[in-house]
Structures are given as structure tokens and as C-alpha cells.
Amino acid sequence: AYRYCTKNYFYFADKPIPFMKPSFPFGNAGPILMKKVTLFEHFKNIYDAFPNARIHGMFNMRQPAYVVRDPELVKQITVKDFDYFVDHMTTGMEQTEENNSNHLLLGNSLVSLRGQKWRDMRATLSPAFTGSKMRLMFALIAECGKTMVEHFRAEEHKARAAGGTGYQLEMKDMMTRFANDVIGTAAFGIKVDSFRDPTNVFISMARSVTNQESLLKALKMIGYTFAPKLMARLNIDFLTPEEDNFFRSTILETMRTRQEKGIFRPDMIELLMQAKKGSLKHQQGDEPKTDSETGEGFATVEESHVGKRAHDRVWTDTELIAQAFIFFFAGFETISWTLSFALYELTVNEDIQAKLYEEIRETEQALEEGHTLTYEKLQSLPYLDMVVSETLRRWPIATVLNRECVRDYQYDDGRGVKFTIEKGAMIFIPIVGMHFSPKYYPEPERFDPERFSAENRHNIQQGTYLPFGAGPRNCIGSRFALMEAKVALYYLVLNFRLTPCAKTQIPLKLKKSSTQFATEHGIWLEFQSRSG
Ligand code: HEM
Numbered sequence: 090a091y092r093y094c095t096k097n098y099f100y101f102a103d104k105p106i107p108f109m110k111p112s113f114p115f116g117n118a119g120p121i122l123m124k125k126v127t128l129f130e131h132f133k134n135i136y137d138a139f140p141n142a143r144i145h146g147m148f149n150m151r152q153p154a155y156v157v158r159d160p161e162l163v164k165q166i167t168v169k170d171f172d173y174f175v176d177h178m179t180t181g182m183e184q185t186e187e188n189n190s191n192h193l194l195l196g197n198s199l200v201s202l203r204g205q206k207w208r209d210m211r212a213t214l215s216p217a218f219t220g221s222k223m224r225l226m227f228a229l230i231a232e233c234g235k236t237m238v239e240h241f242r243a244e245e246h247k248a249r250a251a252g253g254t255g256y257q258l259e260m261k262d263m264m265t266r267f268a269n270d271v272i273g274t275a276a277f278g279i280k281v282d283s284f285r286d287p288t289n290v291f292i293s294m295a296r297s298v299t300n301q302e303s304l305l306k307a308l309k310m311i312g313y314t315f316a317p318k319l320m321a322r323l324n325i326d327f328l329t330p331e332e333d334n335f336f337r338s339t340i341l342e343t344m345r346t347r348q349e350k351g352i353f354r355p356d357m358i359e360l361l362m363q364a365k366k367g368s369l370k371h372q373q374g375d376e377p378k379t380d381s382e383t384g385e386g387f388a389t390v391e392e393s394h395v396g397k398r399a400h401d402r403v404w405t406d407t408e409l410i411a412q413a414f415i416f417f418f419a420g421f422e423t424i425s426w427t428l429s430f431a432l433y434e435l436t437v438n439e440d441i442q443a444k445l446y447e448e449i450r451e452t453e454q455a456l457e458e459g460h461t462l463t464y465e466k467l468q469s470l471p472y473l474d475m476v477v478s479e480t481l482r483r484w485p486i487a488t489v490l491n492r493e494c495v496r497d498y499q500y501d502d503g504r505g506v507k508f509t510i511e512k513g514a515m516i517f518i519p520i521v522g523m524h525f526s527p528k529y530y531p532e533p534e535r536f537d538p539e540r541f542s543a544e545n546r547h548n549i550q551q552g553t554y555l556p557f558g559a560g561p562r563n564c565i566g567s568r569f570a571l572m573e574a575k576v577a578l579y580y581l582v583l584n585f586r587l588t589p590c591a592k593t594q595i596p597l598k599l600k601k602s603s604t605q606f607a608t609e610h611g612i613w614l615e616f617q618s619r620s621g
Pocket residue numbers: 177199200201211415416419420421423424427486487490491555556557558559560561562563564565566567569570
């Protein structure tokens with residue numbers, strides 16, 4: 090066991106770069122595995138280990154990994170030399186051309202796919218995430234926002250009747266319900282109301298899949314993170330058979346009904362049905378432009394040439410179902426956390442909340458009689474975009490980007506440091522390190538949307554703002570995520586004043602945990618109706 094754990098400890102010895110000294114048995118992952126630090130602290134510490142290095146080494150358990158600190162090098166690895174770093178790090182769940190266990194949903198999802206199969210799937214899905222497709226889905230998401238407000242109003246009314254000053258809520262729980270309703274309607278074509286019916290089968294399954302208290306899930310998670318190859322060899326699925334079956338049957342059943350009855354609904358199921366027929370293509374006008382041209386938001390990441398390629402691969406049901414399923418994994422926790430953090434920041438920064446409310450109130454007042462918010466209108470709110478951009482900087486839920494080197498790469502910094510990054514090596518780009526570096530973001534702990542104002546945003550150096558990743562492998566759902574977050578903030582801030590309550594932890598602290606993202610005492614806030 091000792092030999093197995095320490096075998097790679099000399100990996101960096103002949104490389105001309107500094108590296109963190111590993112210790113048995115966890116390498117440099119000890120503090121996080123022993124719950125001594127939060128996920129943010131862990132990756133910040135790793136990033137800060139060698140403040141003057143462009144790149145340094147560390148050990149993720151026994152696995153050597155390169156830590157990239159320099160923004161230019163971030164661009165080089167994620168964009169310019171992308172062909173050497175196409176894949177995300179192996180998780181042990183992904184399917185490849187070579188292996189035959191192609192039944193796993195998570196392994197077939199875009200996040201896990203590798204090589205050519207990833208390229209083809211990215212190109213298949215990319216047209217489903219363009220601005221024009223988001224516009225079509227907007228009404229479905231807005232409806233979820235309005236349903237949430239109605240529920241909060243009714244509950245606040247009850248709370249006041251019982252002598253309270255407002256409705257006190259734990260944000261992560263509430264935003265999880267909102268995210269669930271959005272995924273239900275937008276990805277699975279099913280309308281659910283998780284506020285009135287918090288135990289509906291859909292949210293139960295979602296909670297079960299992302300259940301962080303389940304010991305078995307936690308163990309599997311640790312296994313996938315630290316011993317992916319072993320997990321692959323043992324062919325262990327992250328999902329239980331019930332979970333797997335639920336998602337498959339729900340999606341297939343919905344597709345069948347729609348086909349039989351000729352139903353059209355502007356959601357992901359429709360887009361996946363088009364993908365199956367091969368008719369989902371980029372259209373004219375889909376071309377992503379810069380944020381200032383489209384007003385789509387500062388954080389939006391552009392789709393690269395990889396996503397726009399044509400191919401003629403035909404997908405199986407499992408391969409397509411896996412993409413709807415990925416909404417749970419990639420879009421559920423990320424959105425609910427981002428929204429919870431945004432609402433917390435608005436609560437403790439009253440002036441920012443007031444300014445945002447003014448912008449939203451004016452927008453609402455300017456809507457023509459009988460008209461409601463549109464996708465374009467939502468995108469045109471500069472301060473809302475600044476608040477969301479700063480939330481993603483201050484609370485980068487993805488924490489770290491990873492890549493795997495897929496063929497030997499000659500590193501050359503142009504100043505005499507040259508060496509080979511071997512095929513199979515892991516690359517970490519600690520987003521949280523960049524976002525909290527005072528060099529790029531003065532007073533990084535401070536929540537300050539002004540960093541993203543029209544006058545200031547040019548100060549943000551490329552390669553230092555990475556909430557949705559970078560290059561062709563970036564987050565395919567960034568437009569969707571931004572639309573969803575903005576819809577929720579728009580309706581909540583329009584209708585409620587957010588104030589701290591006795592249970593609000595200020596400053597908010599993350600929990601020290603190895604497997605999950607969590608806060609120490611939840612995110613409790615009080616909602617008071619603006620008109621009430
Ligand atoms: C605030 C919300 C979100 C954040 C912060 C976020 C962040 C990220 C990040 C950092 C990556 C890795 C990018 C890279 O390696 O360069 C990623 C990948 C991905 N995200 Fe998101 N994401 C969010 C929401 C969503 C949503 C709503 C979806 C829905 C479809 C989604 C789908 C994906 C997928 C499929 C990938 C893998 C892309 C690929 O490998 O080609 N994400 N996301």
C-alpha cells in the first residue's frame with residue numbers, strides 16, 4: 090500500500106518547476122480529506138503555494154498534477170493548445186470508443202465524454218444552447234420565477250398573520266426547489282411545483298442523486314475523485330438502479346408521447362428529439378457575439394469552432410438521455426448555490442440591493458400595459474448583470490477547472506524553462522485562486538459589482554475570470570445558467586425586500602468538508618413583501 094501511494098512522489102523531481110511536497114498517504118489532499126479546510130481554502134492554498142511560479146506541481150493523493158497560475162498559460166492550455174488538453178480528468182465513469190460499458194448515464198454525459206465522441210456530442214448539443222434557443226425557453230423559466238414569488242407571498246402572509254415581521258427561509262433549500270422546477274420544465278418537459286409539493290417524485294429523485302449525506306454516495310464520490318481507474322475497472326455506477334430507471338423511463342415516455350401526439354414544447358426534450366433526427370443545427374443568427382454586442386452577460390462564454398462542426402454520428406437513446414440527465418449534475422447544484430450566494434450578498438449589502446431594485450422597478454414600470462418581461466429586456470439590465478458577474482467571481486462554485494493532457498506537450502515559457510508534460514498528466518486551474526488574487530481583484534473578499542461596470546470591466550485581465558471555464562470545453566450551459574439566475578433575482582428583488590434575520594450567519598462561512606459544498610449554518614434570510 091505504501092509503495093502504491095508513494096510511487097509517483099518523484100514525478101516532479103526532474104522538472105524545472107517547484108512542487109508541493111507530498112505526504113503519505115494523501116499527497117497534498119490531506120487537509121481537504123481530513124476536513125481541515127473548505128473546498129475554497131484547499132484550492133486557494135494550492136494556488137498560493139508558489140506565488141511567483143507560472144506553473145507548479147502538486148499531488149492529488151498519489152496522482153501528480155500541474156497547477157496553472159498564469160493567465161496567459163490558462164489561455165494557452167484551454168484555447169490555443171486545446172488539442173493537447175481536450176479531456177476533463179478521468180472520473181472512472183466516462184465511456185470511450187474503446188470500453189464497452191456504454192450504459193452509464195453519467196459516463197455518457199458531455200462532462201465525462203472524451204476525445205472524438207466528446208467533439209461530436211458537443212457539436213450535436215451546441216445548437217441547443219444558443220441565444221435563440223434560450224429565447225424560446227425563456228417563458229418556461231419565467232413561469233417558475235413567478236410561481237416561486239406567489240408561494241413566498243402566501244407564506245409571508247401566513248408568517249405575518251402569526252406575528253412575524255416576514256418570511257424566514259433557508260436559501261439553499263428554496264433555490265434547490267426553484268432549480269428543480271426549472272430542470273423539470275426545461276430539461277424533462279414536466280411541470281412540477283416543488284414549493285407547494287416539496288416531496289414530488291422529481292425532486293425526490295434529484296435529491297437522491299445529489300444526496301450528500303448518503304455514505305454510499307460519499308464513498309463513491311471519493312472513489313471517483315481519487316481512484317477513478319479502479320472505479321472504472323469495477324464498473325461501479327454512481328446512480329442506483331432506481332435512479333437510473335426513473336430518468337430513462339421519464340424521458341423515453343415523454344419523447345414517445347410527444348411523437349405520437351405531435352406535441353411541440355420549446356424545451357430540451359424537443360431539442361434532443363431533433364438531435365436524434367439530425368435536424369438540430371446552428372442557424373443563422375445563432376452566431377455568438379461578444380457580450381457588448383448581444384447584451385448576453387459578461388460571464389457568458391463563447392462557443393468555439395468545435396461546437397459548430399458538422400458530423401454525421403447517430404446517437405443511441407442512452408447517449409441522448411444522458412444529456413438531459415446532466416442538467417442534474419451540471420446545472421442543479423451550481424445554480425442553486427449561485428442564487429443562494431447572490432441573495433445573501435444582496436441582503437448584507439443593502440445599498441447594492443437598493444440599486445438593483447431601482448433598476449428592476451424601472452424596467453417593470455417601463456413595460457407596456459399587459460406585457461411581461463422578455464429575454465431581451467432581462468439581458469439589457471446592466472446592474473443585474475454586474476451583480477451576477479460579481480457573485481460568480483466571489484463565489485465560484487466550480488472552484489477548479491481540470492484537464493487531462495492527451496498527448497505529450499512541450500512546455501516552453503520562452504524564458505528558458507522547458508520540459509515535457511506527459512500524456513495522462515492532470516492539470517488544475519484553481520478558479521478560486523484567480524478570483525481571490527488581490528493582483529487581479531483588489532480587496533477580493535469584498536462583494537463589489539462595480540468591478541464589472543462598463544468603465545471598469547476592461548481592467549479584468551483575460552484568463553483571470555473563469556466561472557464557466559474557458560476554451561472549447563467551457564460550460565455549455567452558461568447562457569441557460571445566466572438566464573435562470575437573472576430570472577430568479579429579477580422576480581425576487583422586484584417583489585421582496587431581503588433582510589438578515591437572527592439565523593443569518595454574517596459573514597457567511599463554508600463548511601470544512603471533503604465531498605460536498607456546504608455552508609456552516611445554512612443561508613437564512615428574511616423576505617418582506619415590497620407592497621405588503
Ligand atoms: C451558475 C451555474 C453554472 C456554473 C458556475 C457552471 C460552471 C461550469 C464549469 C466551470 C464547467 C467546466 C468548464 C471547463 O472545464 O472549462 C462546466 C461544464 C459544464 N456545464 Fe456548467 N455551470 C453552470 C451551470 C450549468 C447548467 C445550467 C448546465 C446545463 C446544461 C451546465 C452544463 C454543463 C456541461 C454539460 C458541462 C461540460 C461541458 C463539456 O465538457 O463540454 N452548466 N460548467
